[in-house]
Amino acid sequence: MLAAQGVRQVPGVVDVSIGVPIPSQGRQADELMREVERWIESEMHRLDPEAYR
DSSP, rough: OTTTTOOOOOOOOOOOOOOOOOOOOOOOOHHHHHHHHHHHHHHHHHGGGEEEO
8 A cells, every 4th residue: 555645755776687588388377486485585686685694
Protein backbone atom coordinates (compact mmCIF):
# COMPACT_ATOMS: atom_id res chain seq x y z
CA MET A 1 0.00 0.00 0.00
CA LEU A 2 1.29 3.45 -0.91
CA ALA A 3 1.44 6.27 1.55
CA ALA A 4 -1.05 9.11 1.11
CA GLN A 5 1.74 11.31 -0.28
CA GLY A 6 2.71 8.75 -2.91
CA VAL A 7 6.17 7.34 -3.56
CA ARG A 8 9.15 9.11 -2.06
CA GLN A 9 12.09 9.54 -4.43
CA VAL A 10 15.67 9.69 -3.24
CA PRO A 11 18.83 10.26 -5.29
CA GLY A 12 20.86 7.20 -6.13
CA VAL A 13 21.98 4.75 -8.75
CA VAL A 14 19.85 2.00 -10.25
CA ASP A 15 21.72 -0.87 -11.92
CA VAL A 16 19.78 -2.72 -14.59
CA SER A 17 20.97 -6.02 -16.01
CA ILE A 18 19.41 -7.61 -19.07
CA GLY A 19 20.45 -11.17 -19.75
CA VAL A 20 20.08 -13.47 -22.69
CA PRO A 21 16.59 -14.86 -23.29
CA ILE A 22 15.82 -18.00 -21.28
CA PRO A 23 13.99 -20.56 -23.41
CA SER A 24 10.66 -21.51 -21.85
CA GLN A 25 8.88 -23.57 -24.48
CA GLY A 26 8.31 -27.15 -23.37
CA ARG A 27 9.63 -26.56 -19.84
CA GLN A 28 7.88 -27.02 -16.53
CA ALA A 29 7.17 -23.82 -14.61
CA ASP A 30 9.17 -24.91 -11.53
CA GLU A 31 12.22 -25.81 -13.64
CA LEU A 32 12.06 -22.47 -15.44
CA MET A 33 11.62 -20.58 -12.16
CA ARG A 34 14.70 -22.27 -10.65
CA GLU A 35 16.81 -21.21 -13.65
CA VAL A 36 15.50 -17.64 -13.46
CA GLU A 37 16.19 -17.49 -9.71
CA ARG A 38 19.75 -18.78 -10.24
CA TRP A 39 20.35 -16.12 -12.88
CA ILE A 40 18.98 -13.34 -10.67
CA GLU A 41 21.09 -14.46 -7.70
CA SER A 42 24.26 -14.65 -9.82
CA GLU A 43 23.60 -11.18 -11.24
CA MET A 44 23.01 -9.76 -7.78
CA HIS A 45 26.36 -11.17 -6.66
CA ARG A 46 28.05 -9.78 -9.77
CA LEU A 47 26.52 -6.31 -9.42
CA ASP A 48 27.10 -5.94 -5.67
CA PRO A 49 29.64 -8.48 -4.39
CA GLU A 50 30.15 -6.50 -1.16
CA ALA A 51 26.56 -7.20 -0.11
CA TYR A 52 27.28 -10.94 -0.06
CA ARG A 53 30.39 -11.03 2.13
